[in-house]
Amino acid sequence: MKKVKNVWLRCSAWLLNSILLLLGFSSCDSNGSEMYGTPYATYSLKGKVVDAQKQPIPDIEVKIKIGRGGDYHSQIAPLKTNASGEFAFKENLTIDGKFRLVARDVDGTANGSFKSDSIEITMDKPSGGDGSWFQGSASEEDIVITLQKDEAK
Numbered sequence: 001m002k003k004v005k006n007v008w009l010r011c012s013a014w015l016l017n018s019i020l021l022l023l024g025f026s027s028c029d030s031n032g033s034e035m036y037g038t039p040y041a042t043y044s045l046k047g048k049v050v051d052a053q054k055q056p057i058p059d060i061e062v063k064i065k066i067g068r069g070g071d072y073h074s075q076i077a078p079l080k081t082n083a084s085g086e087f088a089f090k091e092n093l094t095i096d097g098k099f100r101l102v103a104r105d106v107d108g109t110a111n112g113s114f115k116s117d118s119i120e121i122t123m124d125k126p127s128g129g130d131g132s133w134f135q136g137s138a139s140e141e142d143i144v145i146t147l148q149k150d151e152a153k
Helices: 002-026
Strands: 040-050 060-068 071-080 086-093 098-105 117-122 134-146
Touching (some): 071 086
Antiparallel strands (some): 060 071
């Protein structure tokens, strides 16, 4: 009985070693490691907030909402216009290049009171990708948001 048990153990050990040997070599392929992640692109937005007379408006909050499908649900931290009424945004994102920019007067009457307004930006497909996860970059640099005076304030 003891002899049968030893033979059985040796055979099963030989079989398991053979299987592990084959599986080990088959996992050493020449394809390299798999990449995990999400395709992304660098999006750049530059623009200006002006009044009806095309004069720049400083200290206007510009919220950038990200569009997916027909919705704008994600939001990036708001920007503020500088003394020349300009704003700039550059970020790596995993979206289709659809944005809604919402300009809002947050300083009260300091620079005059203005009504909030928004515009939608749909950017071209990014270019210059590396053939991997980076799809390239796209930019929109001549954005102008015109705000109207708020006579009620």
